[in-house]
Amino acid sequence: MATVNDNFLALRSNYLFAEIARKVAVFKESDPDRRVISLGIGDVTRPLVPAVTAALRRAVEEMGEAAHFRGYGPEQGYAFLREAVVEHDYRPRGVDVAPDEIFVSDGAKCDVGNFQELFAKDSIVAVTDPVYPVYVDSNVMTGRAGTYSGGRWQRIVYLPCVRENDFVPDFPGTRPDIIYLCYPNNPTGTVLSRSALQGWVDYAGREGCVILYDSAYEAYIQDPGIPHSIYELDGAAEVAVEFRSFSKTAGFTGLRCAYAVVPKGLRIDDGRGGKVGLNGLWNRRQCTKYNGCPYIVQRAAEAVYSAEGKRQTREVIEGYLHNAALLGDAVKKMGLEIYGGVNAPYIWVGVPKETDSWSFFDRLLHSAALVCTPGAGFGASGEGYVRLTAFGTPEDTREAIVRLQEQC
Numbered sequence: 001m002a003t004v005n006d007n008f009l010a011l012r013s014n015y016l017f018a019e020i021a022r023k024v025a026v027f028k029e030s031d032p033d034r035r036v037i038s039l040g041i042g043d044v045t046r047p048l049v050p051a052v053t054a055a056l057r058r059a060v061e062e063m064g065e066a067a068h069f070r071g072y073g074p075e076q077g078y079a080f081l082r083e084a085v086v087e088h089d090y091r092p093r094g095v096d097v098a099p100d101e102i103f104v105s106d107g108a109k110c111d112v113g114n115f116q117e118l119f120a121k122d123s124i125v126a127v128t129d130p131v132y133p134v135y136v137d138s139n140v141m142t143g144r145a146g147t148y149s150g151g152r153w154q155r156i157v158y159l160p161c162v163r164e165n166d167f168v169p170d171f172p173g174t175r176p177d178i179i180y181l182c183y184p185n186n187p188t189g190t191v192l193s194r195s196a197l198q199g200w201v202d203y204a205g206r207e208g209c210v211i212l213y214d215s216a217y218e219a220y221i222q223d224p225g226i227p228h229s230i231y232e233l234d235g236a237a238e239v240a241v242e243f244r245s246f247s248k249t250a251g252f253t254g255l256r257c258a259y260a261v262v263p264k265g266l267r268i269d270d271g272r273g274g275k276v277g278l279n280g281l282w283n284r285r286q287c288t289k290y291n292g293c294p295y296i297v298q299r300a301a302e303a304v305y306s307a308e309g310k311r312q313t314r315e316v317i318e319g320y321l322h323n324a325a326l327l328g329d330a331v332k333k334m335g336l337e338i339y340g341g342v343n344a345p346y347i348w349v350g351v352p353k354e355t356d357s358w359s360f361f362d363r364l365l366h367s368a369a370l371v372c373t374p375g376a377g378f379g380a381s382g383e384g385y386v387r388l389t390a391f392g393t394p395e396d397t398r399e400a401i402v403r404l405q406e407q408c
Ligand code: PLP
Pocket: 042, 106, 107, 108, 109, 110, 112, 132, 182, 186, 214, 216, 244, 245, 246, 247, 253, 257, 258
């Protein structure tokens, strides 16, 4: 009989969202007339912008014409999109990235989940805590995380990000091989300054680590001092892979398009006394396991970079950031500490000292019919916080604010 890869049996069940759904269902049953508003969703609510839907329609028409029909596309993405990425996301920031260092995909979740395949099974992985769970679970599936005890994986190095260190992770005591960094951060909504990120790039260079840099929320950065790309920092092209996504930038969560940047100068130990480039290995991996993001979706992503596309997506992002600012003010008026929400669509709220993140979740649900996400669900260092997201509709956000004000 076939035997399971028992790393899959070691995975922790997705307790967080299942438990939230259960509690919300119980509440709705007890109070069916109360409309529950979720401030916990990590999905966008605003539709695709007109520049994107027009490009999609044009591409659909092309696919129905013999002269323009396209079958399998390049596994790495079409040149038109890879060149647009270089031209619009990197060149204006003085970053020298070549189109063949860009790998288009159908999502940053797959890219950040899959990239770990390129590293030795015994590699040591470091993650910030609290953390986007994909980084941890994909390494558990490979058998790299060790055993789970006391709420932590024994072979994972956790880098706490808490108010005491201003949400800037300290360098670890144990040298990791792979470091996952996500800025602007999900779930805390905090960012890294240029000097803090340079510190991590220098650390990785000194210690021979690779940084997997997830910048899915890059488009939300407002502060001109915050780097948009890790490659704005000296030496990053030798130590870092960057992941970007059109999901939160342009509402593509249902359409699916993202890209990874794998610089040709990024080389790691080949275990035989030499070095090997990650660009070639990722290319090989993608060509073997992936047949490319749909042509029509890549044309839609290209339209995000048109003048109209840029203006329209900017307006949507500003709308979400406006929600974040209003929510943040309302929470502050409740006398609570807030972090994030300025350069990110997430607000990280410090819950009152006498309570914990799940009790605060219960309080908001029962007294205001509002749903947040308990920070403890993102890792041990998330205890004492809850996450609010700014992705709600303007109407729901306004209503949520009224209900929060009633809590003051
Ligand atoms: N990375 C982070 C940090 C995220 O929060 C998310 C989605 O919530 C993703 C990646 C997934 O992006 P995509 O929709 O491109 O798969």
